[in-house]
Amino acid sequence: MEENSTPKEVVQEKKQRSLWDEAWRRFKKNKTAMAGLVYLSILVIVAITTTVIDWVTKNQVYKNYIIKQDLLHRLKGPSAQHIFGQDEFGRDIFLRMLWGTRYSLFMGALAIIFALIIGGFLGALSGYYGKRVDAIIMRCMDILLAIPSMLLATAIVAALGTSLVNVLIAIGIAYIPTFARTVRASVLTVKDRDFIEAARAIGCDDSEIIFKYIVMNALAPIIVQATLGLAGAILSIAGLSFLGLGIQPPTPEWGAMLSNARTYIRDAWHVTVMPGLGIMLTILSLNLMGDGLRDALDPKLKN
Amino acid sequence: MYKFIIKRLLQLIPVIIGVTFIVFFIMNLAPGDPAAIILGDQATAEALAMKREELGLNDPLLIRYFNYMKGLLHGDMGTSYKNNIPVWNQVIDRLPNTAILAVAGIFIALLFGIPIGILSAKKQYSILDNVSMVAALIGVSMPNFWSGLLLVMLFSLTLGWLPSQGMGSGGFVPLLRSIILPSLTLGINSMAMVARMTRSSMLEVIRQDYISTAQAKGLDDHIITTQHMLRNALIPIITAVGLQFGHLLGGAMLAETVFSWPGLGRLMVDSIKSRDIPMVLGCVVFMATMFSIVNLIVDIVYAFVDPRIKSVYKKGN
Amino acid sequence: MSELLLEIKDLSIIYSTEDGLVKALNNASLQLHKGESLGLVGETGAGKTTLARGIMRLIPNPPGKIVGGEIFYEGKDLLKLKDKDMRKLRGQQISMIFQDPMTSLNPVMTAGDQIREVILAHNPGMSKKEGRKQAEDMLEMVGINASRYDNYPHQFSGGMKQRVVIAIALACNPSLLIADEPTTALDVTIQAQVLEMIHDLKEKNNTAMLLITHDLGVVAQNCDSVAIIYAGEIVEYGTLRQVYKKILHPYTEGLFGSVPSLDTTSKRLNAIDGMMPDPTQLPKGCKFADRCKYAEKRCQERNPELIELADGHKVRCIRYEHEGR
Numbered sequence: 001m002e003e004n005s006t007p008k009e010v011v012q013e014k015k016q017r018s019l020w021d022e023a024w025r026r027f028k029k030n031k032t033a034m035a036g037l038v039y040l041s042i043l044v045i046v047a048i049t050t051t052v053i054d055w056v057t058k059n060q061v062y063k064n065y066i067i068k069q070d071l072l073h074r075l076k077g078p079s080a081q082h083i084f085g086q087d088e089f090g091r092d093i094f095l096r097m098l099w100g101t102r103y104s105l106f107m108g109a110l111a112i113i114f115a116l117i118i119g120g121f122l123g124a125l126s127g128y129y130g131k132r133v134d135a136i137i138m139r140c141m142d143i144l145l146a147i148p149s150m151l152l153a154t155a156i157v158a159a160l161g162t163s164l165v166n167v168l169i170a171i172g173i174a175y176i177p178t179f180a181r182t183v184r185a186s187v188l189t190v191k192d193r194d195f196i197e198a199a200r201a202i203g204c205d206d207s208e209i210i211f212k213y214i215v216m217n218a219l220a221p222i223i224v225q226a227t228l229g230l231a232g233a234i235l236s237i238a239g240l241s242f243l244g245l246g247i248q249p250p251t252p253e254w255g256a257m258l259s260n261a262r263t264y265i266r267d268a269w270h271v272t273v274m275p276g277l278g279i280m281l282t283i284l285s286l287n288l289m290g291d292g293l294r295d296a297l298d299p300k301l302k303n
Numbered sequence: 304m305y306k307f308i309i310k311r312l313l314q315l316i317p318v319i320i321g322v323t324f325i326v327f328f329i330m331n332l333a334p335g336d337p338a339a340i341i342l343g344d345q346a347t348a349e350a351l352a353m354k355r356e357e358l359g360l361n362d363p364l365l366i367r368y369f370n371y372m373k374g375l376l377h378g379d380m381g382t383s384y385k386n387n388i389p390v391w392n393q394v395i396d397r398l399p400n401t402a403i404l405a406v407a408g409i410f411i412a413l414l415f416g417i418p419i420g421i422l423s424a425k426k427q428y429s430i431l432d433n434v435s436m437v438a439a440l441i442g443v444s445m446p447n448f449w450s451g452l453l454l455v456m457l458f459s460l461t462l463g464w465l466p467s468q469g470m471g472s473g474g475f476v477p478l479l480r481s482i483i484l485p486s487l488t489l490g491i492n493s494m495a496m497v498a499r500m501t502r503s504s505m506l507e508v509i510r511q512d513y514i515s516t517a518q519a520k521g522l523d524d525h526i527i528t529t530q531h532m533l534r535n536a537l538i539p540i541i542t543a544v545g546l547q548f549g550h551l552l553g554g555a556m557l558a559e560t561v562f563s564w565p566g567l568g569r570l571m572v573d574s575i576k577s578r579d580i581p582m583v584l585g586c587v588v589f590m591a592t593m594f595s596i597v598n599l600i601v602d603i604v605y606a607f608v609d610p611r612i613k614s615v616y617k618k619g620n
Numbered sequence: 621m622s623e624l625l626l627e628i629k630d631l632s633i634i635y636s637t638e639d640g641l642v643k644a645l646n647n648a649s650l651q652l653h654k655g656e657s658l659g660l661v662g663e664t665g666a667g668k669t670t671l672a673r674g675i676m677r678l679i680p681n682p683p684g685k686i687v688g689g690e691i692f693y694e695g696k697d698l699l700k701l702k703d704k705d706m707r708k709l710r711g712q713q714i715s716m717i718f719q720d721p722m723t724s725l726n727p728v729m730t731a732g733d734q735i736r737e738v739i740l741a742h743n744p745g746m747s748k749k750e751g752r753k754q755a756e757d758m759l760e761m762v763g764i765n766a767s768r769y770d771n772y773p774h775q776f777s778g779g780m781k782q783r784v785v786i787a788i789a790l791a792c793n794p795s796l797l798i799a800d801e802p803t804t805a806l807d808v809t810i811q812a813q814v815l816e817m818i819h820d821l822k823e824k825n826n827t828a829m830l831l832i833t834h835d836l837g838v839v840a841q842n843c844d845s846v847a848i849i850y851a852g853e854i855v856e857y858g859t860l861r862q863v864y865k866k867i868l869h870p871y872t873e874g875l876f877g878s879v880p881s882l883d884t885t886s887k888r889l890n891a892i893d894g895m896m897p898d899p900t901q902l903p904k905g906c907k908f909a910d911r912c913k914y915a916e917k918r919c920q921e922r923n924p925e926l927i928e929l930a931d932g933h934k935v936r937c938i939r940y941e942h943e944g945r
Contacts, residue, residue: 143321146598147591150553155326155587158575159333235446239557242448243572258449262561265452266460276449284444291440428682510680512723518678519718520738520788521710530737534728610728610772 023220026296033292036285043282047102065092066099067250075268085270088260089250093270096252097278103253104282107168108233112226114172119179120222126180127187128206138184141177149174153236157245167246171236175229182225186218220297227293231286238279254279307606311599322591323375327368330584336360337580340384375588381581385574390585394567398589400470401566404558405551407486412493412547417540420501421533424509435498442495447554451488451561458484468563485562489554493547500543504536511535538609545601552590625828626652626675626796631689633670633679640900644670646852647689649926654795655826659839659860661875662849665896668832669719671849672798675830676716677706693796712742715789716798720805721782725773731784732759732769735791742792758787762817779810786818793825800832815842836875840864848872851896851907854926858933868935870912906938914939 027033054062070090078085084093126137144152149171156170190196199209238255240246247253249260254275261271338354339346346354359367374380380390419439423432459467465484471477508514509532517531556568563569571586606612633645645667652658662668673679675691677698691698693714698706710716718724726734735755740746756766762783773781782802789797799818803811819842822829831842839846839860846863848856848871856869867873874892894911897903903910909919919938926936 139317139321143318143325146318146322146595147325147587148549148553148594150550150556151587151590154553154556154571154575155329155583158583159329159331159580161334231444238446239448239553242446242557243560245572245575255446255448258452262452265456269456272449272452272456276446276452279446279449280441280444283446284441287440287444512718512720513726515673515678515716515718516724516734516785516788517726517737519676519710519716520741521707521712522737522741523707526741530729531726535726538728608728610730611774 023296027292030292030295032288033296036288036292039281039285040289043101043105043285046098047105050099051102062099065095066252067091075264075271077268077270084274085268087257087271088264088268093257093274096257097254097275100252100254100257100275100278103247103251104234104237104279107164107237108171108230111168111171111233111237112175112230114168115175115229116179116222116226118172119176120183122176123180123183124187124218127184127191128209134184137180141180144173145177145181149232150236150239153240154243154245157240162240162245162248164247167237167240170240171233174236175233178229179222179225182221183218186221190218224290224294224297227286227290231283231290234279234282234286308603311602315595315599318595319592320372322595323372323588324368326584326587326591327371328364330580330587331364331367333578333580335578337384340578380585380588383574383582384579385577385582390581393570393582394585394589397565397567397570398593400564401552401555401559401568401590402593404482404485404489404555404564404566405548407482408489408493408551408554409544409548411486411490412497413544416494416497417501419498421505421528423498423502424505425528427506432502436502439495439498442491443499445491446557447488447492448557448561450491451484451558454484454488455561470565485558485564488561489551489558492554493544493551496547497540497544500540501536504539505532508532508536534608538605541601541605541608545598548597548601549594552594555590622654622656624651625654625656625694626650626830627692628671628675629690629692631671631674631691632687633667633674634685634687635683636685637683637900642899643902644684644852644899645674648849648852648854650830650847650854650857652796652828652830655828656845657822657829657831657843659843659846660830660832660849661834661836661839661846663834663896665899666849667852668849669800670852672716672800672830672832675798676710676714678710678716708742711738711789711794712792713794714796714798715792715794717782717785717789717800717802719801721778721785722805724785725781727773730770730772731764731776732756732771735759735784735787738788738791755787755791758791759784761790761821762787778806779814782806782810782814783817786814786821790821790825790827794827796828796830797822798830798832801834802831803838804833818842848875851899851902853907853936854934855908855936856934857926858931862931862933866933868929868933868940869908869937870914871908874911906936 068091070086073086073090074088076082076086076090082092082094084097087093087096122137122141126134147155152174153167153170156173157166160166160170196209237246238253238258241248241253241255242259244259247256249256257275258272258279261268261275264271336351336355337358337360338351342350342354355361359370362370371380378391380394382389383393419435423435426432455467458465466481467484469481471479471481513535514527514531517527522531552568555566556572558564559566559569560572567586567590571583571590574582574586628648628650630647630649631645632643632647635642635644648667648671650658650660650671660668660671670679670684674686675698677686679686686699689699693709698709701709725731729737732752732755735758736748736751739754739758740748740751743751752769756769759766759769764780764783764787768776773784776784782805786802789799797818802818803814806814815838818829821827829842831839833839843860845859846857847854848863848869850871856863856867856872863872867876871892877892892911897907897910903920904923905920906912906915906923909915912919916938922938924936924938924941926934927941928934929940
């Protein structure tokens with residue numbers, strides 16, 4: 001008898017755990033996704049640490065190690081002292097990459113948050129009110145989507161000039177339609193469910209319903225989209241910097257480092273390989289995490 | 304079917320108007336007085352005023368946009384600030400080079416991406432599946448300007464097989480040799496994306512009841528794969544490829560810069576650096592229009608593959 | 621009785637899932653004679669579809685696998701056939717109709733082509749034109765105008781789709797038709813029509829049928845014998861008359877209790893209490909003991925054998941073990 005009763009209890013317990021616990025449990029089981037998460041956490045720590053170091057030392061470290069030139073040791077390959085080697089001005093590539101982490105991560109994240117707030121707001125309005133509002137907003141989004149995002153970002157930077165803020169805005173705007181669509185789709189799927197009716201019946205007003213119920217329920221696809229969007233945004237930032245339209249040297253942004261490296265491609269492989277590897281691993285870890293999140297949050301989609 | 308195509312063509316018009324307006328508006332935010340850029344620092348105030356009037360810069364934005372579009376219909380996109388050559392001519396010169404590159408990129412993506420995806424799906428969880436999906440994930444994650452540089456290092460500098468710069472002229476072979484690396488660079492991301500997409504789409508289809516029906520008919524495996532699985536799996540893949548084309552056009556700027564490929568993307572980057580606004584505007588308008596047209600083609604192909612869409616349209620009209 | 625067509629002996633099928641090993645079918649044995657109809661009755665998840673797919677050797681692998689038993693079709697063990705030879709049998713000798721007509725047809729292929737495909741596959745050398753003609757005949761036979769050959773599945777109603785599916789299944793005049801709940805997804809009025817059509821076509825061609833259903837009424841109208849399946853095991857098996865006249869197994873009793881009837885006065889249906897056991901953790905004793913009103917202590921201890929009573933009626937219940945032959 002004992003044996004027979006256990007499975008039922010397990011089932012009961014499973015039901016009691018919330019959706020998020022369940023998702024986290026599935027995510028933890030996914031080794032590659034966890035690897036992505038760990039790598040990304042390390043990057044975040046690096047980005048914060050280097051920022052704090054700059055702040056505490058009043059940029060002394062930055063001036064003396066990150067942008068200070070050492071022309072005697074130009075393009076020296078990897079060694080015990082400089083594990084990723086030295087660049088065309090003799091600077092340590094590994095240190096520069098550590099210091100460059102913040103541009104990719106923080107700027108990418110800011111751009112995505114910007115896109116998420118505006119796109120999410122538009123998408124929620126569109127999905128919730130439907131009809132005219134929906135038609136107008138979504139047509140605008142369609143038009144924005146009709147311009148390839150990298151092209152749109154480049155055009156905006158071309159017009160506004162290449163400052164940090166402009167790059168951020170440019171990439172943010174390019175991602176607005178993606179989030180508007182995601183949020184709208186989620187809103188449409190939850191809008192007519194019973195609990196929304198119930199909320200309306202107990203007298204919640206529109207804004208309360210939108211944010212408390214619909215947005216909370218739309219969170220899963222948004223998280224997935226944001227993770228994958230962040231990967232795209234980091235690529236775009238690096239791409240713009242590579243073209244010389246983003247973050248300018250001597251700032252150690254990874255794409256900008258690659259842009260300089262091009263000139264020395266015949267002389268030193270490490271100058272090209274290392275920064276690119278940094279970008280690739282970051283994007284890879286985000287993609288792994290995004291895939292893992294999608295599987296964890298929407299088990300139906302899992303193969 | 305003709306009706307469908309015409310309807311989609313008509314729908315393209317507002318999109319193109321919207322796209323050009325947004326781009327026109329963005330480029331108008333550019334600081335600096337075009338008249339001053341054209342005439343240089345030594346120009347007198349009267350000369351500047353005259354030039355401004357001549358360029359129509361004193362009109363409101365909407366009027367200027369309207370005039371621009373009127374010009375566009377006649378193949379007039381203004382003249383370049385840099386060399387005074389009409390923008391239209393320069394853009395049209397470069398357009399085929401970018402188109403060739405993009406088509407070659409898509410071709411590579413489909414040629415390798417679809418078969419890899421099919422094999423992976425049919426041998427789900429096998430070593431082949433795992434290896435190709437890891438490779439695809441890395442492929443999706445590689446910045447294309449970096450993979451371009453790596454390809455140059457390997458095939459041009461180390462092995463010396465293929466040229467690293469420029470577009471080969473004087474016959475098919477030089478062109479082919481010069482296009483391999485840039486199109487591969489451009490196609491890698493899309494190839495990986497298509498492979499992943501094909502795999503997941505195939506896996507979705509494999510579990511459908513109609514595949515069981517097809518198996519129960521006693522059909523050969525390859526017929527089931529091509530006639531029943533792939534034809535259904537293709538529908539989402541086509542959509543993905545259409546979107547990939549947009550990435551490809553964005554990526555073209557990077558790939559063309561790496562390989563000094565004389566396309567629209569590089570023209571645009573150069574023009575941005577020299578603040579040649581009409582030229583940038585021209586490039587963006589052309590590329591965005593190209594993307595819209597590709598999307599239109601995708602929609603039409605889509606309707607051919609999926610009979611449901613065709614008949615919805617027939618009923619609706 | 622006519623010649624033996626299909627004999628399943630001790631067929632066992634498992635699925636390996638994340639939650640553990642599912643024993644979907646355990647030592648199932650069935651017989652089917654030429655032209656005969658056998659109804660396979662049980663609730664969702666009992667292993668009916670697994671059994672049907674097992675005969676076709678269409679268990680999705682992974683996760684499924686046939687782990688034991690034999691399936692003799694006209695004396696040949698299907699499980700030992702080469703893939704190529706098995707393919708020749710499918711669609712030609714043994715056909716299958718799947719549950720849901722809405723999803724059983726390929727949405728991007730015309731209905732006619734889907735019928736022609738099976739004809740051409742089993743008649744090498746036949747021209748496409750000839751194939752089309754035969755497919756059109758098949759359409760007419762299932763009551764669809766041949767002019768609709770070029771229509772796509774979405775242009776048909778559910779009942780018509782199922783007719784197309786039936787046309788596919790019968791296009792090559794199979795000796796055995798496996799119909800997996802062919803009418804469950806259809807409207808009640810259409811159900812009767814479709815069943816009647818299957819019945820007529822089957823009579824005409826002397827096709828044997830394995831009819832999978834959870835509807836005892838359907839079985840009564842269409843079948844010669846019945847097998848009741850519960851949690852992957854056959855619990856009662858006999859001719860229609862045997863089973864319907866003298867219910868032996870408590871589960872069967874429960875099934876009949878949940879059928880509404882006009883001539884009894886009970887106010888409510890007697891549903892069977894409880895649920896089927898978790899297939900990853902089947903009890904070691906009788907699978908039905910937990911829900912059985914006659915359950916005794918010994919039921920938990922040992923799984924009873926399927927025993928044959930004097931008249932050939934088979935049952936898997938400890939209460940009849942002393943009566944067995």
